[in-house]
Amino acid sequence: MVNPSSEEPAGSVSAGGVRARVRAELTAAIKDAARRQLATEGASALSLRAVARELDMASSAIYRYFASRDDLLTALIIDAYEAVADAVEAADAAADQRDLEGRLHAMASALRNWAMTHPHEYGLIFGSPVPGYEAPQDTIDPASRVPIAILSVVIEARRGDAPDASGPPDLAEALAGLNGFTGGLVTTVVLRDAVAAWAQLFGLVSLELFGHFENSVAPDGVLFDHAVRALANGLLRNEAALEPPA
Amino acid sequence: MVNPSSEEPAGSVSAGGVRARVRAELTAAIKDAARRQLATEGASALSLRAVARELDMASSAIYRYFASRDDLLTALIIDAYEAVADAVEAADAAADQRDLEGRLHAMASALRNWAMTHPHEYGLIFGSPVPGYEAPQDTIDPASRVPIAILSVVIEARRGDAPDASGPPDLAEALAGLNGFTGGLVTTVVLRDAVAAWAQLFGLVSLELFGHFENSVAPDGVLFDHAVRALANGLLRNEAALEPPA
DNA sequence: TGTACATCAGTGAACGCGCGTTCACTGATGTAC
DNA sequence: TGTACATCAGTGAACGCGCGTTCACTGATGTAC
Numbered sequence: 052m053v054n055p056s057s058e059e060p061a062g063s064v065s066a067g068g069v070r071a072r073v074r075a076e077l078t079a080a081i082k083d084a085a086r087r088q089l090a091t092e093g094a095s096a097l098s099l100r101a102v103a104r105e106l107d108m109a110s111s112a113i114y115r116y117f118a119s120r121d122d123l124l125t126a127l128i129i130d131a132y133e134a135v136a137d138a139v140e141a142a143d144a145a146a147d148q149r150d151l152e153g154r155l156h157a158m159a160s161a162l163r164n165w166a167m168t169h170p171h172e173y174g175l176i177f178g179s180p181v182p183g184y185e186a187p188q189d190t191i192d193p194a195s196r197v198p199i200a201i202l203s204v205v206i207e208a209r210r211g212d213a214p215d216a217s218g219p220p221d222l223a224e225a226l227a228g229l230n231g232f233t234g235g236l237v238t239t240v241v242l243r244d245a246v247a248a249w250a251q252l253f254g255l256v257s258l259e260l261f262g263h264f265e266n267s268v269a270p271d272g273v274l275f276d277h278a279v280r281a282l283a284n285g286l287l288r289n290e291a292a293l294e295p296p297a
Numbered sequence: 298m299v300n301p302s303s304e305e306p307a308g309s310v311s312a313g314g315v316r317a318r319v320r321a322e323l324t325a326a327i328k329d330a331a332r333r334q335l336a337t338e339g340a341s342a343l344s345l346r347a348v349a350r351e352l353d354m355a356s357s358a359i360y361r362y363f364a365s366r367d368d369l370l371t372a373l374i375i376d377a378y379e380a381v382a383d384a385v386e387a388a389d390a391a392a393d394q395r396d397l398e399g400r401l402h403a404m405a406s407a408l409r410n411w412a413m414t415h416p417h418e419y420g421l422i423f424g425s426p427v428p429g430y431e432a433p434q435d436t437i438d439p440a441s442r443v444p445i446a447i448l449s450v451v452i453e454a455r456r457g458d459a460p461d462a463s464g465p466p467d468l469a470e471a472l473a474g475l476n477g478f479t480g481g482l483v484t485t486v487v488l489r490d491a492v493a494a495w496a497q498l499f500g501l502v503s504l505e506l507f508g509h510f511e512n513s514v515a516p517d518g519v520l521f522d523h524a525v526r527a528l529a530n531g532l533l534r535n536e537a538a539l540e541p542p543a
Numbered sequence: 544t545g546t547a548c549a550t551c552a553g554t555g556a557a558c559g560c561g562c563g564t565t566c567a568c569t570g571a572t573g574t575a576c
Numbered sequence: 577t578g579t580a581c582a583t584c585a586g587t588g589a590a591c592g593c594g595c596g597t598t599c600a601c602t603g604a605t606g607t608a609c
């Protein structure tokens with residue numbers, strides 16, 4: 052019922068506007084407190100009562116802003132998706148648009164930086180799904196912004212590939228869901244490489260953040276940097292798309 | 298205090314052996330019930346009381362087998378690491394040892410298959426860390442078996458690379474933690490590619506399993522197959538190790 | 544083989560806790576005339 | 577500008593629940609002589 056993300060309904064600009072602004076502020080304060088709690092307790096331990104406690108209000112008051120715990124969680128998830136996407140897209144926009152390798156590197160670094168500075172929010176959206184929580188439709192669009200940003204650069208780089216090398220039909224079918232994003236501008240082999248690249252970036256960040264690089268890879272991002280450069284180097288030229296002799 | 302994984306202490310073979318065997322069986326039954334619960338509720342909702350309920354015993358009885366909830370969780374985590382590792386290593390062993398690409402493909406497929414058939418156990422070890430749970434030392438060795446198996450094939454394939462192409466010193470430093478595993482048999486550039494490959498496999502499996510491929514990549518593993526073959530093809534030859542023009 | 548003792552497995556009650564959500568309510572803020 | 581009414585924000589008590597862990601205990605199983 053409560054829909055805090057919708058704009059205030061039309062009404063008296065001064066009076067109604069005040070109420071709406073206060074409401075928006077408290078909504079944000081609740082989400083901030085929830086985020087803070089996320090950082091110390093983890094997603095599934097997120098508690099409405101604890102959030103209310105931090106804000107010095109009755110636990111029942113939260114229900115004026117979010118219909119349920121899951122609603123609050125959904126809001127946090129959407130915010131997190133938007134936040135990483137903002138960071139990644141901003142990094143892309145700040146780069147020389149002609150330097151595709153530079154853009155890819157900038158986006159990858161932005162992704163890793165955001166993850167390192169918001170580890171629990173990253174885990175919320177990129178870790179194992181929260182048990183019992185079913186992601187609603189509203190999360191789909193925000194969730195696709197980052198992968199789309201990365202795919203886009205690859206597509207731009209490889210648009211010129213000969214269309215006769217369009218790859219095996221079963222692969223095309225497996226990637227059919229991406230046609231809406233790519234507009235068929237690119238061969239399926241390139242698309243395969245682009246998805247694999249996104250998986251590698253996601254994998255490097257997640258492995259590090261989730262502790263799987265402990266004692267084996269330094270936490271300074273040097274490996275990440277080199278790996279991304281190598282990835283971009285292979286990906287944005289034709290070499291990496293070589294098919295097995297088969 | 299309770300250490301269910303240790304073998305039975307020396308004693309009368311018949312009598313002591315019976316008690317120990319019964320104990321081992323119940324320990325396994327507890328872990329099975331816990332795993333079953335994991336599958337429906339997720340890791341952080343794992344409850345000793347629910348496990349006890351499923352086994353028709355008093356909740357306090359669990360404490361004869363595991364000192365605490367965290368101890369049980371640790372046992373499940375270790376089991377899960379061992380189980381994936383067993384699957385991956387078995388797939389490797391079953392392949393023609395001379396066909397390195399085949400071995401890599403076999404291991405990758407085993408990883409994905411295990412993940413698909415044990416999604417919550419996969420999430421337990423490869424998802425976001427369970428809040429408040431600190432992984433003890435005993436998890437380190439089992440956790441490294443899979444990455445080591447994968448690195449090993451790459452190392453074997455690329456052992457002959459010219460040692461003068463040993464790569465930038467900062468990269469060598471970042472990967473110094475891996476020296477114990479590789480014995481310096483391989484250049485740091487190859488090592489970088491190997492880690493990136495592991496990250497890509499992990500990323501492909503995790504993205505799919507955690508729902509990030511919904512509506513974009515078919516769930517039939519066709520993309521995975523093609524991506525792995527392309528990865529192996531590039532990785533096990535020299536081409537993928539080409540450095541950027543600097 | 545038989546007996547006295549020690550060890551172990553499992554019970555059930557209890558402690559203290561926190562949780563999500565509902566409900567009837569009080570005041571304050573906004574709206575319509 | 578003033579008044580009557582509607583809407584909204586926030587309260588505090590309560591419901592019913594499940595949790596991890598401890599404790600003193602009862603029987604059964606194993607051990608030593």
